[in-house]
Amino acid sequence: MFALALALSGLAAGFSAEINWTIGGIGAQRWVLSDNAHGRISNGSLIPQAYVTALSQSVGVTGAAGLVVLPQQAAQINGQSKTVLVFGVELGNIGDPEVTSGQALSGTGQVVADTRAGAGVGSQITVGSTSFRVVGQVVNRTMLAGTPIVFMSLHDAQALDLGGRPLITAVMTRGVPSQAPAGLDVLTNSEVEQDNLSPLGGAVSSIDNTRILMWVVAAIIVAALLYVSALQRVRDFAVLKALGSSSLVLFESLALQAVVVTLLAAVFAAVLANFLGVLFAQPVVIPASAFATLPVIAIAVGLVSSLVAVRRATSADPAAAFGG
Numbered sequence: 001m002f003a004l005a006l007a008l009s010g011l012a013a014g015f016s017a018e019i020n021w022t023i024g025g026i027g028a029q030r031w032v033l034s035d036n037a038h039g040r041i042s043n044g045s046l047i048p049q050a051y052v053t054a055l056s057q058s059v060g061v062t063g064a065a066g067l068v069v070l071p072q073q074a075a076q077i078n079g080q081s082k083t084v085l086v087f088g089v090e091l092g093n094i095g096d097p098e099v100t101s102g103q104a105l106s107g108t109g110q111v112v113a114d115t116r117a118g119a120g121v122g123s124q125i126t127v128g129s130t131s132f133r134v135v136g137q138v139v140n141r142t143m144l145a146g147t148p149i150v151f152m153s154l155h156d157a158q159a160l161d162l163g164g165r166p167l168i169t170a171v172m173t174r175g176v177p178s179q180a181p182a183g184l185d186v187l188t189n190s191e192v193e194q195d196n197l198s199p200l201g202g203a204v205s206s207i208d209n210t211r212i213l214m215w216v217v218a219a220i221i222v223a224a225l226l227y228v229s230a231l232q233r234v235r236d237f238a239v240l241k242a243l244g245s246s247s248l249v250l251f252e253s254l255a256l257q258a259v260v261v262t263l264l265a266a267v268f269a270a271v272l273a274n275f276l277g278v279l280f281a282q283p284v285v286i287p288a289s290a291f292a293t294l295p296v297i298a299i300a301v302g303l304v305s306s307l308v309a310v311r312r313a314t315s316a317d318p319a320a321a322f323g324g
Contacts, residue, residue, distance in 0.1 A: 001218035002262075002269030006294065007276040008211040010286035014146075015200045017285040019193045021140040022149065026067075026095050028172035031187045032180055039187055039195025041069045041169055042085065042143060049166035051181060059178040065093035066168035068157045072147060076126040077119045084117055084150045085143055086127065088157020094172045097151050102136030108156050112136040114148035116281075125150060130160055145200065146282030215297060218265075222305035226258055251306065258302035266298040 032055055037045035049066050056064035068088040075084045089095035091105050097112050098104070102121035105112055111132040113119045119134045126132075132152060141149045158164055180186045187195070270291055277284035 001214045001221065002265050002294065002298065003272040003276060005211045005214035005218070006269055006273035006286055006290055007280075007284060008207050008214065009290040010273070010277060010284035011280055011282070012204045012207045012211075013285045013287050014280075014283040015204055016193075016197055018140065018142045018146070018283045019196050021283075022143055023189050023193050023196070025097070025141060026172060028094050028174070028189065030173045030176055031189070031192050032171040032173065032177065032184050033169070033187065035183055035185045037169075037185075039185070039192055040199070041067075041192065041196060042071065044071050044169075046162075046167040046169060047171075047184065049168050051184070052168070052171050054181060055171050055173060055177055058173075058180075061173045061175040061177050063094060063174040065090040065095055065172050066154055067095050067170045067172055068154060068162070068167065069169040070157060070161045072144070073127050073161075075117075075150070077117055078123065080118075082117065083147055084113075084125075084127070085147050086157055086160065087149050087151045088154040088160075088168075089151055090154050094174065095151075097136075097138045097141065099136030100139050102134070104136055105151065105153060106135070108153050109133060110135045110152065112138055112151040114141040114150070115139050116142055116146060117148035117150060127160060130156075132156070140283065142283065143196070145203070146280075215301060218262075219301045219305050222258055222262055222301060223307075225261065226254060226306055229257070255303055255306040258306040259299050260302075262298035262302035262305075263295060266294045270294060 031039075031041070032051065033039065033041065034045040034047050037043055046068075052064050052066045055061060068086075070086040070088070072083050073086050075082050087095070089097075089105070091107075096105060099112055100115075102112070109132055111119075111125055111134055113125065113134050113136075115137050117125070119125050119137075121134055121137060123134050124131050125134060127150070132150075138149075138151070141151075143149065152160075154168070158167065177186055273286060277286075
């Protein structure tokens, strides 16, 4: 239960981490989007590509590039149907990803895919009725709970889903535009990350509630263990009471047993949780704070659980020590 609770902590943190990796990895200092997009780059709000030129000439901007994000697309990869997000980027400009294997984009008909797509370098990805060759791979470029991103040229993305029209989702800039055309919002990376994380708030809350349930289940398991142990040690408790041991001493004995059990479980959980991430489709990033608070929670669970067995221990009749 402790290991699952840690994994759920990592699952909740993974929603934020993947957006941070993706948005931060683009390399933009500011994002210019339609004010109808409300900061969400995957909601389908489009603006004319001509804004790229206008913003590149704005005071304070040293570079600008267009980006088109197509809503979730059905793709065929290695004979399997998968869902991907398509990012159309200007080759050699802001947003063109640095590959971890293979080669960068150099023309049309090519894609660079996140490793979670399962498309190796040299393989093909078919999006709609159009096939692309995978020339490179990147890592940690996902959104919407682990949906892998496929990068292609801006021209290919516009031809794929926009009928070739010169429309984009956002203008990414280096430098801060002194002003933006009417109807556009200028946002920082952190603002874009927060706006794209907000639709997932319900999922994060559900995961956090489930994690709390895991702590409760863990407490019930330890309490049951201690209660059974107390039943088996009634004569021992009777002897201790006959020798003058107080109820506090008996409680301390049970509490120590419970704390030792839960701390050992916490150590095991800290190791096991690192291997549970592979069970989930989205990134699992267990924060350091979760590992730091685990021993504290384990001790609290142990102390609360020991209360269940205290009554049984303290009610032991000293006469039972003499065979009564």
